[in-house]
Amino acid sequence: MTVFDFTRFRPMEVYDCHIHFRLREKDSGELESLTSKYTEVFEKARLSRIYMSAGNLGLYLKALDPSRYYIGLEIPSPKKKPDWYRFIESALESGFDGVGEMGSKPAPRAVRVPLDSPLFEGLWSSCEELGFPILCHVADPEEFWSEDTCPDWAKKRGWGPYGADYPTKEELYEEMENVLDTHPRVKVVLAHMYFMTADLERADEFLRSYDNVYLDLALGIELMYNISRRRDDWRDFFIKHRDRIVFGTDIMPWQSVEEAVTRVWMLRMFLETDEEFYTPPSADELLTRYEEPFIGLDLPEEALDKIYRENFTRIFGRGPKSLDVSKARRFLEEQGDDFALKVFEKALESRR
Numbered sequence: 001m002t003v004f005d006f007t008r009f010r011p012m013e014v015y016d017c018h019i020h021f022r023l024r025e026k027d028s029g030e031l032e033s034l035t036s037k038y039t040e041v042f043e044k045a046r047l048s049r050i051y052m053s054a055g056n057l058g059l060y061l062k063a064l065d066p067s068r069y070y071i072g073l074e075i076p077s078p079k080k081k082p083d084w085y086r087f088i089e090s091a092l093e094s095g096f097d098g099v100g101e102m103g104s105k106p107a108p109r110a111v112r113v114p115l116d117s118p119l120f121e122g123l124w125s126s127c128e129e130l131g132f133p134i135l136c137h138v139a140d141p142e143e144f145w146s147e148d149t150c151p152d153w154a155k156k157r158g159w160g161p162y163g164a165d166y167p168t169k170e171e172l173y174e175e176m177e178n179v180l181d182t183h184p185r186v187k188v189v190l191a192h193m194y195f196m197t198a199d200l201e202r203a204d205e206f207l208r209s210y211d212n213v214y215l216d217l218a219l220g221i222e223l224m225y226n227i228s229r230r231r232d233d234w235r236d237f238f239i240k241h242r243d244r245i246v247f248g249t250d251i252m253p254w255q256s257v258e259e260a261v262t263r264v265w266m267l268r269m270f271l272e273t274d275e276e277f278y279t280p281p282s283a284d285e286l287l288t289r290y291e292e293p294f295i296g297l298d299l300p301e302e303a304l305d306k307i308y309r310e311n312f313t314r315i316f317g318r319g320p321k322s323l324d325v326s327k328a329r330r331f332l333e334e335q336g337d338d339f340a341l342k343v344f345e346k347a348l349e350s351r352r
């Protein structure tokens with residue numbers, strides 16, 4: 001394995017707001033190896049705390065390591081409107097720290113539920129009222145809407161090219177902004193910088209219009225590429241909006257330890273150094289696309305600390321919410337999630 005030198009970076013605490021953990025019941029034999037793979041990534045990449053999008057398995061992770069994991073609740077795609085308030089409140093009381101990653105990645109109009117749909121009424125207001133933050137993915141890079149510019153790895157995954165049966169990028173923005181207009185106090189972290197890095201002026205105006213939204217840095221390699229093309233302007237943007245940007249990586253179960261660590265390394269190179277660099281060979285396929293180099297932003301330490309830690313704690317809390325074992329158990333029973341319940345009990349067992 002390529003050994004990345006993390007000692008070159010500042011000795012700062014780094015929290016990651018955007019990591020995924022999932023496992024299907026039929027692969028349950030891999031639970032322990034997957035869990036220890038994540039632990040290895042966190043050590044090698046020097047991540048101290050994690051907001052984990054793991055659905056109900058989040059409760060398993062929290063039972064294992066309550067001081068490390070903040071956990072995000074998965075939102076079921078609603079066919080009819082559930083009692084959102086009750087759902088959110090019982091998740092919150094069980095020990096969930098927020099919602100997500102949920103979202104609105106482009107899907108055919110025929111099957112999708114828009115974020116501002118009446119079916120989601122009650123979800124946003126409950127989160128707003130209970131101060132429950134939401135990590136949300138809206139849209140995709142604009143290149144994914146065109147046959148010519150959509151990368152092969154995206155096509156292979158069914159992420160474009162999005163045709164006429166899909167919503168446009170602007171429609172997706174409009175749906176999100178309808179929600180933000182009606183729920184001005186809801187705290188939303190928009191993943192992948194809201195796919196707005198091709199338009200700095202618009203991103204600036206967006207942040208000035210909505211006080212409670214944050215942008216996460218999870219790649220989307222186009223993010224680092226676009227920012228590098230207007231590096232000095234974006235450096236000013238990062239300093240100006242240092243209270244609104246949150247570190248995140250989009251580490252996923254299918255990535256190897258090396259690929260996952262590479263994601264952290266690239267972002268830290270980008271934020272902390274002024275160097276030109278390229279996607280290293282150890283990166284996963286999703287980070288390949290460009291010939292031109294990325295150019296580091298060399299941010300001041302005070303801005304880095306906000307992006308790495310402080311903004312995260314302002315959104316998700318100083319520490320992870322504590323687990324209420326009996327409420328968590330009841331929550332999983334009510335969802336009928338036997339698999340999550342079984343591994344949750346196993347984690348509790350291992351603590352004894």
Ligand SMILES: [Zn+2]
Pocket residue numbers: 018020101137191218250
């Ligand atoms: Zn994600």
